[in-house]
Amino acid sequence: MSEPISALPAIRLKTDRAPGHPWVWSAQLHKPESRLPPGSVVDVVDAKGRFAGRGFWNGHARIALRLLTGNPAETIDANWIAARIARAVRLRRELLQLDKSTDAWRVVHSEGDGLSGLIVDRYADILVVEYFAAGMWKFREAIHTALAAEFPGARLYWFAESHVQKQESFDCRAAEVPATVEVHEYGLRFHAAPGSGHKTGFFADQRDNRRRFAELARGRRVLDLCCNAGGFAVHAMAAGAREAVGVDMDAGILEIARANAAANKLVVDFQQADIFDWLRAAVTRGEKYDAVILDPAKLTRDRSKVFDALKKYFAMNRLALEVIPPGGLLLTCSCTGLVSEADFLEMLRRVALNAGREIQILEVRGAGADHPVRTDVPESRYLKAVFCRVE
Numbered sequence: 001m002s003e004p005i006s007a008l009p010a011i012r013l014k015t016d017r018a019p020g021h022p023w024v025w026s027a028q029l030h031k032p033e034s035r036l037p038p039g040s041v042v043d044v045v046d047a048k049g050r051f052a053g054r055g056f057w058n059g060h061a062r063i064a065l066r067l068l069t070g071n072p073a074e075t076i077d078a079n080w081i082a083a084r085i086a087r088a089v090r091l092r093r094e095l096l097q098l099d100k101s102t103d104a105w106r107v108v109h110s111e112g113d114g115l116s117g118l119i120v121d122r123y124a125d126i127l128v129v130e131y132f133a134a135g136m137w138k139f140r141e142a143i144h145t146a147l148a149a150e151f152p153g154a155r156l157y158w159f160a161e162s163h164v165q166k167q168e169s170f171d172c173r174a175a176e177v178p179a180t181v182e183v184h185e186y187g188l189r190f191h192a193a194p195g196s197g198h199k200t201g202f203f204a205d206q207r208d209n210r211r212r213f214a215e216l217a218r219g220r221r222v223l224d225l226c227c228n229a230g231g232f233a234v235h236a237m238a239a240g241a242r243e244a245v246g247v248d249m250d251a252g253i254l255e256i257a258r259a260n261a262a263a264n265k266l267v268v269d270f271q272q273a274d275i276f277d278w279l280r281a282a283v284t285r286g287e288k289y290d291a292v293i294l295d296p297a298k299l300t301r302d303r304s305k306v307f308d309a310l311k312k313y314f315a316m317n318r319l320a321l322e323v324i325p326p327g328g329l330l331l332t333c334s335c336t337g338l339v340s341e342a343d344f345l346e347m348l349r350r351v352a353l354n355a356g357r358e359i360q361i362l363e364v365r366g367a368g369a370d371h372p373v374r375t376d377v378p379e380s381r382y383l384k385a386v387f388c389r390v391e
Contacts, residue, residue: 006072008043009036011057011065016047021376022055022116024065031059038169039134041076056117056135060169066116066133078142081115085146088113096369104183104192104204105370107147111380112372120147121204123192124181127151129158134170157194182263186211188238189263190231191256202229205367206295206333209385212365213293213331214239216387220329223247223289225275225320226296230257230268232331233293237266241291246270247278276319283322290328294320299336306338310347313339317351321390330359330388337382344384358391 012030019028042057044065054076055067068076088108092098098105107120107127117133127147131137144156160172177195185207192202214235219242224233227246237244246268248254254270261268294316299309317332324330334344341364352359367383
């Protein structure tokens with residue numbers, strides 16, 4: 001057996017190959033002889049005792065190990081956290097230059113920025129910090145200090161979903177919910193409400209897709225299904241769409257959507273309804289919309305229910321085609337990370353076949369560049385946005 005790499009506890013892999021992914025499941029390793037608290041920083045060695053990485057251990061969690069570095073010279077401490085956060089901010093500010101177009105952007109995208117278990121979003125002067133791992137929660141003071149250094153004067157709101165706290169065995173008491181804040185995107189004004197129960201009321205990941213759809217929808221009659229806070233409809237009307245209707249089940253989020261339209265001096269008809277009921281009624285009335293967005297919320301977190309999710313995507317896309325005339329546009333989206341791009345496109349192929357319509361895929365896009373995807377974590381490319389022309 002090799003000499004210890006450091007004074008940290010060592011977790012031994014069952015194979016002599018590196019994991020190839022920052023997530024390591026319990027079946028891939030030998031449990032430590034002594035109990036380690038959830039979120040402990042550990043060294044990882046292969047079956048021959050060679051250093052394989054360093055990261056967070058959690059014997060209670062689905063992901064037993066979250067690898068953070070493969071460099072034995074790197075110490076996982078407050079300075080390391082601060083350096084990773086600074087690197088993430090430089091990417092957004094210096095390379096992507098996001099401040100020129102928006103004050104709502106993702107600051108840290110978990111594995112995409114080498115900070116597994118941490119997501120940070122900026123909404124004007126509010127930073128929303130979401131914890132997914134006990135290890136990151138243990139470093140919360142370092143994280144908050146580093147964020148305050150990068151965004152002087154910013155207000156912090158932090159939270160963790162209850163199912164995450166249960167899985168990861170940590171207790172996150174959320175900060176006081178901040179007041180609704182106004183954010184800006186390509187010259188338009190929107191309301192963001194972190195902690196309101198509607199996520200934030202504003203999803204920055206669709207920023208560039210909203211703008212692209214608006215360019216294509218000029219002069220067209222727009223239908224925004226599962227419209228949430230109305231971002232697509234507002235962008236489309238600002239860019240010269242003829243009219244826009246938004247449909248969502250959530251009465252609370254539609255109030256935010258109406259406020260967004262009013263803030264930009266635009267008229268959008270937002271209606272509360274189940275999209276299936278609404279579409280069937282629209283088909284009965286013979287209504288047609290020549291630019292349709294379909295952007296439902298995540299349909300499942302359970303790998304065993306992916307087939308059911310695809311059936312639901314099929315049903316809603318199939319029904320949406322009934323209100324799109326020949327030559328119309330369809331932007332259909334999925335933010336269900338477990339549904340692959342290949343499976344989503346196969347679903348669309350079956351929709352076209354079933355409807356007897358030709359669907360031309362113009363482009364397939366994802367989240368903005370502030371949601372980077374590491375090559376060894378393809379599942380973090382969760383958003384699929386497929387721009388189509390329907391004949």
